[in-house]
Amino acid sequence: MASRIDVSIEHRGPEPEERxxxxxxxxxxxxxxxxxLEPTLRVCPQCGxxxxxxxxxxxxxxxDRGTFEEADAELRSADPLAFFDLRAYTERLxxxxxxxGLGDAMITGPAMVERRPCELAVMDFGFMGGSMGSAVxxxxxxxxxxAAERRAPLVGVTASGGARMxxxxxxxxxxxxxxxxxxxxxxxPSAFISVMAHPTTAGVLASFASLGDVIVAEPGALLAFxxxxxxxxxxxxxxxxxxxxxxxxxxxxxxxxxxxxxxxxPFIGRLLTLFTPR
Amino acid sequence: MTMAxxxxxxxxxxxxxxxxxxxxxxxxxxxxxxxxxxxMARLQRQIDRIGAEPSADEVWRxxxxxxxxxxxxxxxxxxxxxxxxxxxxGDRSLGDDAxxxxxxxxxxxxxxxxxxxxxxxxxxxxxxxxxxxxYPEGYRKAMRTMEVADRHGFPVFTxxxxxxxxxxxxxxxxxxxxxxxxxxxxMLRLRVPSVACIIGEGGSGGAVAIAVADCVLxxxxxxxxxxxxxxxxxxLWRDAGEAKKAAAAFKPDAAHCLELGxxxxxxxxxxxxxxxxxxxxxxxxxxxxxxxxxxxxxxxSEERRRARHRKFRRMGLFLE
Numbered sequence: 001m002a003s004r005i006d007v008s009i010e011h012r013g014p015e016p017e018e019r020x021x022x023x024x025x026x027x028x029x030x031x032x033x034x035x036x037l038e039p040t041l042r043v044c045p046q047c048g049x050x051x052x053x054x055x056x057x058x059x060x061x062x063x064d065r066g067t068f069e070e071a072d073a074e075l076r077s078a079d080p081l082a083f084f085d086l087r088a089y090t091e092r093l094x095x096x097x098x099x100x101g102l103g104d105a106m107i108t109g110p111a112m113v114e115r116r117p118c119e120l121a122v123m124d125f126g127f128m129g130g131s132m133g134s135a136v137x138x139x140x141x142x143x144x145x146x147a148a149e150r151r152a153p154l155v156g157v158t159a160s161g162g163a164r165m166x167x168x169x170x171x172x173x174x175x176x177x178x179x180x181x182x183x184x185x186x187x188x189p190s191a192f193i194s195v196m197a198h199p200t201t202a203g204v205l206a207s208f209a210s211l212g213d214v215i216v217a218e219p220g221a222l223l224a225f226x227x228x229x230x231x232x233x234x235x236x237x238x239x240x241x242x243x244x245x246x247x248x249x250x251x252x253x254x255x256x257x258x259x260x261x262x263x264x265x266p267f268i269g270r271l272l273t274l275f276t277p278r
Numbered sequence: 279m280t281m282a283x284x285x286x287x288x289x290x291x292x293x294x295x296x297x298x299x300x301x302x303x304x305x306x307x308x309x310x311x312x313x314x315x316x317x318m319a320r321l322q323r324q325i326d327r328i329g330a331e332p333s334a335d336e337v338w339r340x341x342x343x344x345x346x347x348x349x350x351x352x353x354x355x356x357x358x359x360x361x362x363x364x365x366x367x368g369d370r371s372l373g374d375d376a377x378x379x380x381x382x383x384x385x386x387x388x389x390x391x392x393x394x395x396x397x398x399x400x401x402x403x404x405x406x407x408x409x410x411x412x413y414p415e416g417y418r419k420a421m422r423t424m425e426v427a428d429r430h431g432f433p434v435f436t437x438x439x440x441x442x443x444x445x446x447x448x449x450x451x452x453x454x455x456x457x458x459x460x461x462x463x464x465m466l467r468l469r470v471p472s473v474a475c476i477i478g479e480g481g482s483g484g485a486v487a488i489a490v491a492d493c494v495l496x497x498x499x500x501x502x503x504x505x506x507x508x509x510x511x512x513x514l515w516r517d518a519g520e521a522k523k524a525a526a527a528f529k530p531d532a533a534h535c536l537e538l539g540x541x542x543x544x545x546x547x548x549x550x551x552x553x554x555x556x557x558x559x560x561x562x563x564x565x566x567x568x569x570x571x572x573x574x575x576x577x578x579s580e581e582r583r584r585a586r587h588r589k590f591r592r593m594g595l596f597l598e
Contacts (some may be wrong), residue, residue: 075597081527096325135594165514167594170540252451252452
C-alpha cells in the first residue's frame, strides 16, 4: 500500500534535464571514447574542461605505480536510521557499490607520490554523490591517524555533495569528527594538502576540506557551501557568472592555487618535498 | 480491514523496537559523568511518550515547537540566566553579524563566555537578525569570544538556534564553508570547558559550527539535523511538501539524537514547551548548564581536550 503511494510521488516535480553523455564535453561539445580520455587524465584536449575522475583512476593518476595500498577496504556504511525515502538506503548503498566497485565514497591508504611517502584519501562523486556518512568520516579519521603516526603528509582529494542525508544527524557529526582528525594531523605535525575537485560542497567544504595547510583546486570546480541552484531559489539574488567556482574562490582568498590536472601530480610532489623538514 | 491489520502489526513491531531501544539505552553509558538532574527518569518519560504516540507525529511536533514563534531565543535566556552581560560586537575584520550574539556574562557567580544564534520576533527584527542565519562574520565573531574566554579561563556556553548558515552569494564569497570548519576547530582546541545546548533549530553546518562542546545538550523540543525537513524532502522525495515524511525518516528530535550518542543529555522544558513559560524554561536550562559545567570541569584542561576529541572521534556507526 505505502509503496504504491510513494511511487506516485516519484513522478512529481519538474522533469529531469535531458542527459548528456558523460564523455561529451560541456565546454566545447567534443565527444570522446572512454579510452581517449584516460591518457589525457580526463581533461578535454580541445578546451581543457576537467571531466570527473573516479577515485581509483585518481589514485592511479597521482600515486607512483604500484605504491598505493588500500586500507579499510572492508569498511561499510551501516543504516542506523533504517532510512527509507523513495527507496531503502541499503538498496542505494548496494547499487552504488556495484556501480563503482567501491565500499563507500572514499578510498584511503598509504602511497608514494613522486617518490615521497604520503597518505591518500580520495573521494568518488559516483558513489551517492560523494556524500559523507559514517564510513567516509571513519576512513578519513583513520587515514589522518596513520599519517600522523608516521609523520607523513595527507593528500585529500574531495568531490562531494556534502553530508549524507540517509544517516541523518550522524552524517552531520562527521563534520566535527573529520575536523578533529585534521587537528590530530596538526599536532603531529603532518602536512595536509587538500585538493578540491568538482564539486566540493556543503558538509565536506565546511569541514576537513577547508582545513588544508595548502588548498589546491581544479580549474572550474564548484567549491561552495550552498550550490548555485539553492542560493538562487532561496535568496532570489542574481548570481555572478562564476559563482562558487574555483577561480572565484581564489579571487576571494579561499584557495592557494588552481592547478590543471595534467600538472597536479608534479605540483603535489613539490609540496610534499617542501613539507619534508630536510 | 487489511489496512487495519497491517497497521496493528506495524504498531506491535514498533512497540517491540522501542522496548529494545529502551533496554539498549539503559545499558548505554548515557551521561558519562554528566549528572543532568533526574535525566534517566525524564528520558524514560520521553521514551514512554514516543512509545505511546505515532512516532512521525511526535517528531513533527518537535519540529513545530522548535520553530515556535514564541520560543525563547538566546537573548531571552541571557536576560534571565545572567546577572550581568556585556555583548561583544563585530568580527574585527568585516562586520557585525546580528544573527549571532556573543559576549561575557556573570553566571552562577562567575564569568562565562556566551555565544548563541539569535532570531527575531517581529518582521523588522527578523530581518535584522537574518532569521538566525549566520554569515562567516558571525562565526568569526563567535571565535573571538571563544578566544577571549580561553585566554582568561572562562568557560564557554553556546546556544544553538538556526535554520542553517545563510545561503547567499556574499556569504559564499566570504568563505561560509571554511569559517564553519574553522569555528569547529576553534571549539575543539579550547582549553576551557564548554557546554552547548540546542535551544530550537539545530540546522546543519550552521549549527554544528558552534556546537563542538565537551557536553552537548538538547532541549526537549528542539531539533538537530543534517538538513531541514523541507530540504531533505525536496531532494529525496522531490517535493518539499513531504517534509513531515522526511523528518520522520531522519529523526531530528532530542530522544533520537540522545539514542545515537550525538548529544549527552536532554534539558526539560515547562509543560507545553519552552514558549509557554520563558522564566521556567530559563531556570531549567540554567540548572542543566550548571550541572553539565560542573561535570566537565572535573577534568584538567588537557584531559578535557583529549576527551572532547575522543567524543567526536567516536561519532558515527559503520560496519566492518
